[in-house]
Amino acid sequence: MHRAPGLSVRLKLTLSYAGFLMIAGSLLLAAVWMFLLRGWSNGLNIPDLSDFGRAFDPTNFGPSVFVPAAILVLAFLLVFGLVGGWILAGRMLAPLTRITDATRMAAEGSLSHRIRLPGRRDEFRELADAFDTMLAQLEAHVAEQQRFAANASHELRTPLAITQTLLDVARNDPHHDSGELVDRLHLVNSRAIDLTEALLLLSRADQRSFTPEPVDLSLIAEEATETLLPLAEKRGVTVETSGDIAPAIGSPALLLQLTTNLLHNAIAHNLPDRGTVWVTTSVHPTSVLLTVENTGEKLTPQLVSTLTEPFQRGSQRIRTDHAGVGLGLAIVKSITHAHDGTLTLTPRPAGGLRVTVQLPAAPPHPSRSP
Numbered sequence: 001m002h003r004a005p006g007l008s009v010r011l012k013l014t015l016s017y018a019g020f021l022m023i024a025g026s027l028l029l030a031a032v033w034m035f036l037l038r039g040w041s042n043g044l045n046i047p048d049l050s051d052f053g054r055a056f057d058p059t060n061f062g063p064s065v066f067v068p069a070a071i072l073v074l075a076f077l078l079v080f081g082l083v084g085g086w087i088l089a090g091r092m093l094a095p096l097t098r099i100t101d102a103t104r105m106a107a108e109g110s111l112s113h114r115i116r117l118p119g120r121r122d123e124f125r126e127l128a129d130a131f132d133t134m135l136a137q138l139e140a141h142v143a144e145q146q147r148f149a150a151n152a153s154h155e156l157r158t159p160l161a162i163t164q165t166l167l168d169v170a171r172n173d174p175h176h177d178s179g180e181l182v183d184r185l186h187l188v189n190s191r192a193i194d195l196t197e198a199l200l201l202l203s204r205a206d207q208r209s210f211t212p213e214p215v216d217l218s219l220i221a222e223e224a225t226e227t228l229l230p231l232a233e234k235r236g237v238t239v240e241t242s243g244d245i246a247p248a249i250g251s252p253a254l255l256l257q258l259t260t261n262l263l264h265n266a267i268a269h270n271l272p273d274r275g276t277v278w279v280t281t282s283v284h285p286t287s288v289l290l291t292v293e294n295t296g297e298k299l300t301p302q303l304v305s306t307l308t309e310p311f312q313r314g315s316q317r318i319r320t321d322h323a324g325v326g327l328g329l330a331i332v333k334s335i336t337h338a339h340d341g342t343l344t345l346t347p348r349p350a351g352g353l354r355v356t357v358q359l360p361a362a363p364p365h366p367s368r369s370p
Helices: 009-041 066-107 123-172 178-207 217-234 252-268 328-338
Strands: 213-216 237-243 247-250 275-283 287-294 342-347 353-360
Touching: 009 066, 066 123, 123 178, 178 252, 178 328, 213 217, 213 252, 217 237, 217 252, 217 275, 217 287, 237 252, 247 252, 247 353, 252 275, 252 287, 252 328, 252 353, 328 342, 328 353
Parallel strands: 237 275
Antiparallel strands: 213 247, 275 287, 287 353, 342 353
16 A cells, blocks of 8 residues: 655654643743742732733743743753653654564565564563464464475376376277276276365365354264265274254354264274274353264374374374375364364374364254243
């Protein structure tokens, strides 16, 4: 935005300090003249209000030196106010200068710089602390986006490279079995489509492009369980659902995707045989909880803390043919944040993972009057 040049804040503060000092000095000199000098010459009688106008007439002054002395005093106060106000304004605005320098550095792309303004809390330090917090969040967000872009490029390049290799082999070997080639190309292409759809869903969740409406998490959990029950039976995993009606506000489609991702993750990363998944919902005064818990190998807190990052498949966990595209828990995290909720991942002491999604509860419907 283009703005016309104007006076600096420091100069404005300086003029304000000096002007206030001049007014205070003038009032002080007027009080000295009216109540002391005039009162002394009249036998310490307080002058009447009608004498107020004549009090500033130089011909009525008693001491002939009062006017020159008053002028000198006012001149001294003016110089003192300007110099002192300039120094005080500089000291007062020094934190603002540091904040401005940090803002310029951030605008030039340096997000690692921090103000770290010392001293006790005041308005400037609260502004500096808020700016430091914003810079830290921006730096983390930019770094996350850069990692995501690099990982997405790598993941999308992999199926394209495989497709190119298969086509080169088929071109160089005309007698190669075309049926096997078609099957492999179909598998690679399906994986690329799944990855693209997951990226689109992740972008949709981040942008909050949905219309909130009432939704029951318990019904969402039952629907996701019915959908993935064949996969659980194929892998010998038992799925147990329980809990109360959990009314929330959000997107039924996104919350169904969230629950499906959690349940699929719990089934795929489970024990090789006789594994168990528990899906429960609960209600609290201001929130509702969806908990998905599964058996499996023991996980370290360090590994669990990275599972919500994009393209983290938990390679140190059980390797399966249902590894997915590495965006399952990342999508869960984005959907949870889009619904103003919190996502908590905790390793189970006996092995496996416990995932808790906490969402704001839907406001109660107003009771109808009889």
